[in-house]
Amino acid sequence: MIIHSFTNDYSEGCHPSILQALNQSNLVQQTGYGDDIYTLNAVEAIKSKIGDNSVDVHLISGGTLTNLLVLASILKPFESVIAAHTGHISTHETGAIEATGHKIEEVISPDGKLTCELIKPVLNKFPEYHTVKPRVVYISNSTEIGTVYTKQELTTLSNFCKENNLILFMDGARLPSALMAASNDLTLSDVACLTDVFYIGGTKSGALLGEAVVITNDTLKKDFKYHQKQRGAMMAKGRVLGIQFEQLFKDDLIFELANHANNLAAKITDAVKELGYSFLTESDSNQIFPILPNKVIDTLTLKYGFYVWEPVDADNSAIRMVTSWATPEEKVDMFIHDLKETCKLW
């Protein structure tokens, strides 16, 4: 019997305050397609949190849809997007970006983050117009392997992009967790200032569904809704997204929930370290990758859900554990207890 699943951060429904708001608003008639009062409120709340009223905010139903929509709205047919080889668009979107006609130029990045040094070689193309033209740099924060960008890193990257006429797009499916990571020194305003477009993930941060795209670069704002409708990314009942983000940005709920998730991940991290085990990546966000003996993994698998990520050597493997807004602390405590007990045996 599985006691608890740490497989991902989308195993449960949503924060109760969202259900309550859905209930309260249920029969109020509203305009469709995102012109409802809840969406307007949510957009205002997000702008206010960013501290910039001039940004454009659009609420989209899911992450892959958001990625393909944003990129297809920016890129000309011959332009490419640069991404880490671990990037979600590179690996787990079934060619969604290519299906809109654009090449992803994948860069090997050990920690899942992009740097100027990693990007530079992709820019020197020869001969002219026989090769694609890089136009967007796609980064994830937190990354797909749990790492987060520092303000210094993002600033350097942002400057580099500006100097090279590159658009910087941050996939923020787990941005709330990144911004609440112990090592983080970025604010949401910083992210808005340093990128051209980014999104704040709702699905993995306490919503039933939804990602909030924030466009800060004026040249990318025009006609976005045409792209949105064309890609099937405009919900008839836009209120469903509006209500959720309105709640998530009330009293910083979304960040509180991310903090909860991060704290529980940290608790597991500490326990793993205490036991003398290491990690595949350095993460203080809500995804951690402990390296454990296969025998320990086999035993834990009987009671807990998680991915066996990749073998590290003949006897040890990295696993992926994810905490969320919904993870109960007692389940984490039970896991740590069982981990310690199991380790004693070997």
Next chain:
Amino acid sequence: MIIHSFTNDYSEGCHPSILQALNQSNLVQQTGYGDDIYTLNAVEAIKSKIGDNSVDVHLISGGTLTNLLVLASILKPFESVIAAHTGHISTHETGAIEATGHKIEEVISPDGKLTCELIKPVLNKFPEYHTVKPRVVYISNSTEIGTVYTKQELTTLSNFCKENNLILFMDGARLPSALMAASNDLTLSDVACLTDVFYIGGTKSGALLGEAVVITNDTLKKDFKYHQKQRGAMMAKGRVLGIQFEQLFKDDLIFELANHANNLAAKITDAVKELGYSFLTESDSNQIFPILPNKVIDTLTLKYGFYVWEPVDADNSAIRMVTSWATPEEKVDMFIHDLKETCKLW
């Protein structure tokens, strides 16, 4: 002050039983991407209602996304889809189908329905391979102008498609309303037998969001989930769709709600007829298009929401009124009362 909006059937939230189910299931951990128990239950319920366990059912977040996904999953690059000029894909999806690379061959249809006679001229192409090859016939039931297909009409069309190697795809965004229309003699099983793929709209039938695609043609089933993920149409929290369709198919709720909507539309229809006014289209589904004097329209506009669809002559226009699962009968009564009062004045 607007008393009530008859502008569309997506102005409210969802049927309360769905909210209740979302509440009850909220913290139960489930697998993502549609492999949760609620989705499995919903799929079983839909198969059972159809009476055919061999069909494939997939839950998708919205209508345009469903249309582009289904068509892109069927068509080879050089193949086209035939649709009425009033078809949703022809008019109001911002070129979503063309964006996947395929031509829509639009056929003028006064009542929004397709017939063999209308389709035949599109099939005779010359010269070979200089023209697109029609492969899918797209129909909506009910149509975008409220009309519904009879069993005889759909059977004839279905046979014609089979004889001509054409796939028949029914956009069922408003299928529940069509199947509960007074003139309807089709069952859900009939629809499944007579089409190759169709969907049952949730968004306009009492759900917050969601369309249930049913694939009956075996050759279209393989690898559908690859297409689904690629187009951004696979929700991480698939449970959100599963819970809704599970509820909607419990005790035929979805059809009861459609019946409610149709009855209220019929009540307005009767009143309009009683007043001696005619209609742009013959509809016994939940969308009606009364033709009223512009002066009457102007007065009603002050208290009720609806679209002024198109001018009919200098003094009269057709309006579109839509009822839904959420329309209160007393608001319909008030509208009829106000309509009668207004007409008296002129």
Next chain:
Amino acid sequence: MIIHSFTNDYSEGCHPSILQALNQSNLVQQTGYGDDIYTLNAVEAIKSKIGDNSVDVHLISGGTLTNLLVLASILKPFESVIAAHTGHISTHETGAIEATGHKIEEVISPDGKLTCELIKPVLNKFPEYHTVKPRVVYISNSTEIGTVYTKQELTTLSNFCKENNLILFMDGARLPSALMAASNDLTLSDVACLTDVFYIGGTKSGALLGEAVVITNDTLKKDFKYHQKQRGAMMAKGRVLGIQFEQLFKDDLIFELANHANNLAAKITDAVKELGYSFLTESDSNQIFPILPNKVIDTLTLKYGFYVWEPVDADNSAIRMVTSWATPEEKVDMFIHDLKETCKLW
């Protein structure tokens, strides 16, 4: 035995001066991809003929490739192109434009030409961003049914496009024939002034292959070669195109050849009129559509090649006859003689 084919204007090879130039230049080493001296000379000759050194000229291998390349280079994903229902892109390019992701909005045009009145209804879209946004107006001159634009018509259309932020693109696969038509009052410079982009067909005007795209609108010039390479429209041996257009623009050869074709078509037209027969379209270019008794057609078919275009009534059909730079006058005389003889019989 077929004496002569009037089926099209691409049944023969090319004007002998081109073969001679291919011979003379054959072993001269040149840079690839259109940077050769012959292409440079051809581009200069075309600019000089237009009388505007600021236009961009690109040589492309064929018409469909040119159409899809030009349109894909201009249109954003949600933008559409308006075309006559008879337009080549609407009918005989196997969905090439849609394959690049764009909707063609087809307008019924009896004479194959577009006018402001025909275009206007396509521009009034509602509601915003639920529909495609028209951006390009595609016209053919001469049209697919032989008609040509007057200076007045093209000027009015051009002004309308400018006022409505529409790009005017002329498919000039048979532009030389159009410009040499008896009723024509346009010069090549006029065409350049009145359109944003157009092309001068070589394939149907005496070349083995090749169309010369002329971009006059500055905003469309940038990065065109990226699009060209991406669509497979950049020949390694660009010299092959350069040599041909250099010859075709030497001493106005291309226009002389078009004049020859038009004169022979006119000779047939006169004979047909003399015999009392009418035409499907009014054409003084190199494509004519006489309406003849089916019995006459059947007899002529034994000795001459042409398309039976469409039945006009039970006893008569329109045929399409095309003359070219290579049509020998004696074959036209023979046809006229045989036509007269055949008509006598019935």
Next chain:
Amino acid sequence: MIIHSFTNDYSEGCHPSILQALNQSNLVQQTGYGDDIYTLNAVEAIKSKIGDNSVDVHLISGGTLTNLLVLASILKPFESVIAAHTGHISTHETGAIEATGHKIEEVISPDGKLTCELIKPVLNKFPEYHTVKPRVVYISNSTEIGTVYTKQELTTLSNFCKENNLILFMDGARLPSALMAASNDLTLSDVACLTDVFYIGGTKSGALLGEAVVITNDTLKKDFKYHQKQRGAMMAKGRVLGIQFEQLFKDDLIFELANHANNLAAKITDAVKELGYSFLTESDSNQIFPILPNKVIDTLTLKYGFYVWEPVDADNSAIRMVTSWATPEEKVDMFIHDLKETCKLW
């Protein structure tokens, strides 16, 4: 003054026999779009050389167009093509494949060739339908860096593809050179047996333009001409391609010309080796990559054309030299003489 350019194999026109055939056939009327007698003859000649009458042969104007056409005709939207990172489609086609909607999965290959070992890691995807599905393996022979496949290598790869339901597609832009390489033990029949589809490059083998696609896998044959027309890859005057391939396959001319090119490359190779210099890649086809001192390169650059491919260390660089059917032996002798003289100086 440049004495001779070894920059590429498309600097000259075409073999004189082709010009002669163009002349002789020039005014013979023929059906368009590849249904002419010359194309039929060329197709027969190619089938006969292959020794298999059941293959389909299509003549296309250029390499990039052929690559995108063939791949787009095979791949479903979610399917990918595996290629070496040096593959032409990976690097120098401006994202042409992605523009048709498909991901290229690039594999690092030091010698430009693919092996089962290199491909295997790409096949193990997880989780299902979140990732693209590899469907085609794209190889070039000779490769973009001059190497050629042995019969053993191609057989092993072919078997692996069959076992894994992968289509093997060979880009044969320089296939004649590969088949005439000293180390080659493949025949054209072998290539046809071991691949599902391949092409024989004309542009780089003595033609003005043209690539001959050979489809051996029955499942890929249907409707190819629809794809061809849609991509703008069907020439109105198909005769231009037919005449050329008819000549190239008369008395094995195309292979004789490749032999000439290879022999001259070998002559340079021998001279470079004699001087004690090494090569970036082992090539016995018509592209060689000698590594020379930068000072030598600088001197040779004054008299000969070639690419400086990449720096090898601070003092030496690899250059790319290409010979062709048109390269005069005396120019090769002059180059060798000058190379030796230059080396003496340093």
